[in-house]
Structure formats: C-alpha cells, structure tokens
Amino acid sequence: MIIAERKPFKEIKEMLSPYKRILVLGCGTCTAICWAGGEKEVGILASQLRLAFPKDKISVLEGMVQRQCEKEMVTELKDKVEKVEAILSLACGIGVQTLAQVFEGKPVFPGLNTTFLGMPEKEGLWVEMCGACGDCVLDRTGGICHIVRCAKGLLNGPCGGVRRGGKCEIDPEKDCAWALIYRQLEKQGRLGLMQKYYPPKNYRAVKRPGRIQTEKA
Amino acid sequence: MAKPFREALRTNDFIVTAEVTPVKGSDVLKIVEHIELLKDKVDALNVTDNQGSVMRYPSLGACLLVKEHGGEPILQVTCRDRNRLAIQADLLFAWSRGIASVLCLTGHSIDIGDHKEAKPVFDLDSVQLIHLVHILNSGEDMVGNKLIGGTDFCIGTSVNPSSDPIEPQFIKVLKKIEAGVDFIQTQAIYELDDLKRLMEFVRKVDGKVKVLAGILPIIDLSMAKYISENVPGIFVPQNLIDELEQTPKDKVASKGIELAAKTIRRLKEEKICDGVHIMFTGREERIPEVLEAAGLRG
Numbered sequence: 001m002i003i004a005e006r007k008p009f010k011e012i013k014e015m016l017s018p019y020k021r022i023l024v025l026g027c028g029t030c031t032a033i034c035w036a037g038g039e040k041e042v043g044i045l046a047s048q049l050r051l052a053f054p055k056d057k058i059s060v061l062e063g064m065v066q067r068q069c070e071k072e073m074v075t076e077l078k079d080k081v082e083k084v085e086a087i088l089s090l091a092c093g094i095g096v097q098t099l100a101q102v103f104e105g106k107p108v109f110p111g112l113n114t115t116f117l118g119m120p121e122k123e124g125l126w127v128e129m130c131g132a133c134g135d136c137v138l139d140r141t142g143g144i145c146h147i148v149r150c151a152k153g154l155l156n157g158p159c160g161g162v163r164r165g166g167k168c169e170i171d172p173e174k175d176c177a178w179a180l181i182y183r184q185l186e187k188q189g190r191l192g193l194m195q196k197y198y199p200p201k202n203y204r205a206v207k208r209p210g211r212i213q214t215e216k217a
Numbered sequence: 218m219a220k221p222f223r224e225a226l227r228t229n230d231f232i233v234t235a236e237v238t239p240v241k242g243s244d245v246l247k248i249v250e251h252i253e254l255l256k257d258k259v260d261a262l263n264v265t266d267n268q269g270s271v272m273r274y275p276s277l278g279a280c281l282l283v284k285e286h287g288g289e290p291i292l293q294v295t296c297r298d299r300n301r302l303a304i305q306a307d308l309l310f311a312w313s314r315g316i317a318s319v320l321c322l323t324g325h326s327i328d329i330g331d332h333k334e335a336k337p338v339f340d341l342d343s344v345q346l347i348h349l350v351h352i353l354n355s356g357e358d359m360v361g362n363k364l365i366g367g368t369d370f371c372i373g374t375s376v377n378p379s380s381d382p383i384e385p386q387f388i389k390v391l392k393k394i395e396a397g398v399d400f401i402q403t404q405a406i407y408e409l410d411d412l413k414r415l416m417e418f419v420r421k422v423d424g425k426v427k428v429l430a431g432i433l434p435i436i437d438l439s440m441a442k443y444i445s446e447n448v449p450g451i452f453v454p455q456n457l458i459d460e461l462e463q464t465p466k467d468k469v470a471s472k473g474i475e476l477a478a479k480t481i482r483r484l485k486e487e488k489i490c491d492g493v494h495i496m497f498t499g500r501e502e503r504i505p506e507v508l509e510a511a512g513l514r515g
Binding site for chain 2: 151152153154155156157158159160161162163164165166169170175179180181182186191194195197198199200205
C-alpha cells in the first residue's frame with residue numbers, strides 16, 4: 001500500500017489562504033489505512049482549518065471517495081466540487097493528480113506527503129518495502145528488498161558501516177537489510193544466492209515516466 | 218619519485234600506506250604539507266573521497282598533488298556521489314594523469330555528512346566498481362565499447378573486520394576477492410582477534426591479496442567518543458577508552474600513539490597481515506610519530 005503523512009498544518013494553511021470555500025477530500029484506501037487521509041483525519045483537519053481562519057473568511061466542506069486514484073469514482077464528486085474554490089486532497093500524490101486531471105479548472109492542493117510503498121509492521125508503524133524499480137529481485141533475497149530496505153540500495157552485500165547487531169548505519173532502529181537477507185537465506189539453506197555476483201542494476205527497467213499499455217481483455 | 222604501489226605489493230616487505238584528508242576549500246597548502254611530510258615514509262598515500270560524506274577538495278585533485286610532489290597516490294572512489302558514467306570518466310582521467318591505484322569503496326551514507334539533503338547515487342556498489350575497473354583495464358567501457366587508450370589500475374578495496382554479524386561481510390569480501398583485488402585496506406581495527414579472523418578467512422580463499430590493517434590512533438577521549446558515535450563501522454573498545462581515561466591528560470596523545478605503534482609492531486612481528494594503513498583524519502602531521510614509535514621508516 002501507499003504510505004503518506006500529513007503535511008505540517010502551517011504549510012496547508014499557507015496553501016489555502018487565498019481561498020474561501022474549500023473541500024477537504026479524503027481517500028478510503030491506502031491513506032485511510034495509514035491514518036493520514038481517512039474520514040477521521042478529514043474531520044480533524046477540517047476542524048483545524050475552521051478554527052484557524054475567521055468564520056466569515058472560510059467555509060470548509062468535507063468529503064470522502066473510496067479511491068481517489070480512479071477517475072470514475074472521483075467524477076461522482078462533481079456537484080460537491082462545483083461548490084468550492086479549491087480542493088485539499090488527503091490522498092497520495094496519485095489521488096491529487098487524478099483530481100487535478102478530472103477537475104481541470106479547480107486548484108487542487110496536497111494535504112499529505114506521499115512517503116513510500118510499505119506495510120503496517122505493527123499498530124502505528126509503517127515500513128517501506130518496495131521501490132517499484134521495475135525489475136524485482138525478491139527471488140534471490142529470501143523475499144527482502146535490498147533496493148529500498150538497504151539505505152544504499154546495495155546489490156552484493158552489506159556496507160562496512162553496519163552497526164552492532166545488524167542495524168543500519170544511518171539509524172539503529174532500522175535493520176540492516178543484508179543481515180536480514182543473510183539470516184533468511186541461511187534458514188532456507190539458500191546462502192549460495194547471496195554468494196553470487198550481481199552486476200549493476202538496470203535502473204531504466206521502467207522508462208520514466210512509467211507507462212504500461214496492455215491488450216484489452 | 219616513489220615506486221609504483223603495485224611494485225611495493227609484489228615485495229615481501231611490510232607495506233605501509235597512510236591517508237591524507239583533503240581540506241574543505243581550494244587552499245591546498247595543508248594537504249601539500251602533509252604530502253611532503255609523508256610521501257617518502259610510506260609506500261602510498263590514499264586520498265579520501267568526500268570522507269564521511271562531507272564535501273571537500275576532490276580525491277582526484279589531491280591525488281594529482283601527490284603525484285606532483287613525488288608521492289604515490291591511491292585514488293579512493295566511492296559509489297555515493299557519482300553514477301557509472303561519471304566514475305568511468307574520472308577513472309580515465311586519473312589513469313591519463315599517472316594515478317595508477319584505485320581503492321573501490323561503497324561510501325558512507327549521505328545522512329552522516331554535511332549535505333544531508335543531497336540525492337545519494339549508489340548506481341554501483343563496491344563489488345561492481347571492482348568489476349568496472351577490470352573492464353576499463355581490459356580496454357573497454359562497461360557496455361562493451363572499445364576505449365581509445367584503456368587503463369591498467371592496481372585495484373584495492375576495504376573490509377570491516379569488526380562487523381557484527383561478520384558472515385555477510387565475509388560473503389562480500391569473498392565476492393570482492395573473486396572480482397579481483399590486489400590489496401585490501403581494512404577499516405580501523407582495535408581488536409586483533411577480529412583481524413586474525415579476517416586473515417584466516419582471506420587466506421583460505423586467496424593467498425595473494427595483500428591485507429593492510431587499518432590503524433587509527435586515538436589521541437584524545439573526545440575523539441574516541443566522536444568516532445564511536447559518528448563514524449559508522451568503527452568500534453573503539455571500552456578497555457582502550459578506560460586505559461586512556463586513566464592516563465594523565467597531557468599524556469593521552471602520546472599514550473594513544475604508543476598503543477597504535479604497539480599494535481603495528483605486533484602485526485609485523487607476528488606476521489598477522491601484510492602491512493598497515495594509517496589514518497589520522499586531518500591530523501596527518503602526527504603520522505611520522507606513529508611510524509617512528511612502530512620502528513617503521515619514521
């Protein structure tokens with residue numbers, strides 16, 4: 001899933017200051033699950049905005065859409081959108097851009113910073129898992145992605161900066177991906193995979209901007 | 218003129234290299250002083266590459282200074298700041314100007330340096346970098362184009378003998394040896410058992426690669442604390458800190474140098490490794506004291 005965090009309120013307030021009628025629009029999928037853009041967060045942010053601006057200056061509408069990244073779902077909001085001058089999206093960057101595309105004439109602002117593709121590790125903790133590199137390596141790493149879970153994205157083993165106990169050079173809270181990979185492959189009796197040399201990665205496996213055209217089913 | 222480092226590696230002599238750190242700025246006076254002071258006392262001088270992810274005068278530029286002043290440079294190349302195009306171009310330039318040895322490193326993370334918002338590159342890793350140098354040495358570039366004039370670099374790399382867990386580190390050093398390295402300069406070591414463990418592993422897989430133990434003398438307690446907290450991969454043991462704490466303040470520096478020299482003498486006498494690589498992070502003027510105390514060409 002896509003993980004995001006709310007932008008600092010000061011930044012949001014500044015973005016919205018020229019507008020009087022605003023729609024705060026949440027997303028019911030990824031950003032709702034990571035506690036950044038669900039119904040509850042929409043409510044909290046809308047209240048904060050109402051408190052921050054004088055009553056006569058601003059009117060804040062609230063709204064939710066199941067997936068802001070789908071044009072059809074977003075189009076259903078047409079009537080609500082017509083009533084406001086600007087939209088503050090609490091979806092990921094994809095949701096923001098979908099709104100911008102569907103409602104061309106309406107300024108859309110991001111209320112979140114989209115941070116990474118990850119999963120909930122435990123309650124309130126989300127961790128990055130995938131870099132969407134377009135050339136998956138998980139078959140050779142025991143299912144642990146060193147492209148994003150190693151701070152340097154190294155392909156042939158750990159750097160020399162590993163902290164004691166297999167923790168990352170940059171943060172003792174983070175595991176060294178290569179220490180994890182070693183343990184996993186050892187458990188599976190597949191350490192040979194780690195001993196193999198991997199040549200430089202094709203960082204152009206996805207030609208940016210990415211675009212995939214498939215045959216219609 | 219100094220003899221090529223590759224020739225020094227071919228002898229059975231105890232090899233000594235030292236590290237010089239470029240300044241932050243264009244005034245090269247200090248590094249030239251260090252080069253002049255050290256060039257005839259060591260087999261080669263490493264020049265660090267934006268050491269600790271702190272932007273400085275480039276390794277390539279300072280290696281040219283080493284050449285100009287009659288020393289033998291080792292160009293340190295990290296994968297942090299340059300992609301595969303830039304690294305190849307820099308290596309061609311280095312070779313064309315007489316820099317014949319290269320140390321292939323990953324490089325510290327951007328996060329520990331002074332440009333924390335920079336985009337980290339790591340297009341290659343250190344094992345791939347070793348392969349790349351071999352490819353340039355064969356007269357081609359990475360994608361198989363013929364070069365008009367190739368290179369013939371002597372290739373080195375680094376390893377951290379105190380890494381924990383050590384097994385993944387050993388797998389990586391094995392890959393580096395298989396890729397083909399002439400020498401290894403280890404991260405600073407304080408526990409000889411760690412080095413012995415590494416030597417046992419390296420000797421099992423390769424009899425020829427020369428291993429130089431990294432020596433970083435601790436000359437004040439704040440330095441010990443700074444290194445432990447800020448330099449990833451260097452572990453200053455508590456017993457060393459205790460020993461320095463019990464030393465009168467005005468004698469801590471000489472004690473630190475004495476301890477480093479003692480380690481070097483042991484390494485040499487017991488033939489634990491093939492040489493030493495002395496680092497002094499900006500205080501290179503003190504390296505001759507270490508060499509003298511260790512009985513090495515001081």
